[in-house]
Amino acid sequence: MPPSPSSAAQAAREAVGRRLKELRLDAGLTVVELAGRCGWHYAKTSRIENARTSPSAEDIRLWCRACGAEDHVPDLVAASRNAQSLYTEWRRTMRTGLRRLQESYTDLFRQTRLFRVYSSRVIPGLLQTEGYATALLAGVARFHGAPDDAPAAAAARVERSRVIHEPGHRVTLLIEEAVLRYQLGDSAAMAAQLGHLLTAGALPAVSLGIIPAGLPDRPIRPHEAFHVYDDIVVAVELLTARVTVTQPSEVALYLKAFQELRALAVYGADARALIIDAIEALP
Template sequence: MSVSGSSSAQQARQVLADRLRELVKDAGLDGKDLAALCGWHPSKVSRISTAKTQPSADDIRAWCRACGAEDQADDLIASLRAVEGTWLSWRRLERAGLRRSQVERLPLYQRTRRFRSYCSWALPGLLQTYQYTEDVLRVIQQQRVPVDDVADAVAARMERQRVLHEGQRLFAFVIEEPVLRNTLSSGEAQGAQLEHLLSVSRLPNVSLGVIPVAQQRRQLPVENFWIYDNAQVNVELVSGYLTITQPSEVSTYAETFATLADMAAYGQKARRMIAAAIADLG
């Protein structure tokens, strides 16, 4: 299984490895004994014990059986699932279609009170129109998802947008100026999307910043990411979806967001940039 280099993901893998190593010690075994009992090469035990290789559920069951701790297998497998949830490849996350990931994130949006979002290639989902969402998800579906549930996924994302208008929530969006011209939709749909962006930018609980192309930068564009309160960061990478909860790493993303936000234009300046992008559509 491919793994992320994130310290949050690594920390979760290390905790699981430590628990497995403790079982061996408590059973009075060493690595060679365990390997013989499981029918493995000793190097496999070493890699799992040092968190260099992530075990499978069957590996954990064999490990617990060899240590006389079969009653702990289910708990350790649950820990494995939590580790796997820290880093998910798009193939695994979307294997049942696009709707599921939209629905599963709804509780996170509902319990968050302060949102910070940075996007370098497309508008954030909370600011998308129905047609723009459909066009973006259709491109994703055609590229990597065998199941076509785009219509249901769009409906789920539209439902999630209710958090913009419910409760005492604050939203800070920062986008790169090219996002205004990255056309995944037809000209008409793109124009409607930009008009919607103008409207949303006037909501009292929304801050929308646009980082101009023509300026000296203090921070290069980075991957799209969301910060939920100060508790969690989600990052969209080419290969998958990363969840970060380690406080020091969350703080790093918060500092990066602050730097990017400080570079952005707001209010009338931002709206003039959006209007210029609309005008360029002809």
């Protein structure tokens, strides 16, 4: 089972703290002595070393100067910024609206050769119709108190998703059967979305698997939605944040989880039958 999605961010912070502690010890300084040279309380030194506080770029510069290790500043500042960026709060990224958030992923999508996507709650963005995406994003904007530009954001999402029609990209998507029954928008919008799954799932570059709801004693439970880009980066979607996982050991666990979930799914005619059943069940 994959670790807590925030663990990659925490591990990155801890790595920066350990490196700063090593510099202090190499310089022969106590926690109190380093704090005195930097001009702050010694408790701050302890919080930074134990990854309870993220150091600012200025904190790192002062620390390295105190230790006579100023050549380490660029690498440590870069590592600290990367650690902070691994955990991105939705509200911060949504402040300028959801359209820009959608567009910010365009380069990543174009660079990715192999997408692996698992979703337990909604149709994955790569296969969303504009009507479905508009209903979904309007709800997201309302919940997070973000500017409601859902129609423009949905159009940007659909435009971004055209990458699946371009040569050189392969997409493997897994969804739980329950996703087909969670209605977003009116019945017409939901029917159009489910119909689009029937069409998109038949594309040569797309593999769509659906995990049936009635599986007895399944070996791996439903998880939070996650996207794997070229076996290098995993993006995990939480209620409050998008967590980026890059640590190879954690990426490997997400890949393992994806393979186990993939083994539970049905494909082809069996998957189409589940989609048709969901369409027929619409009010």
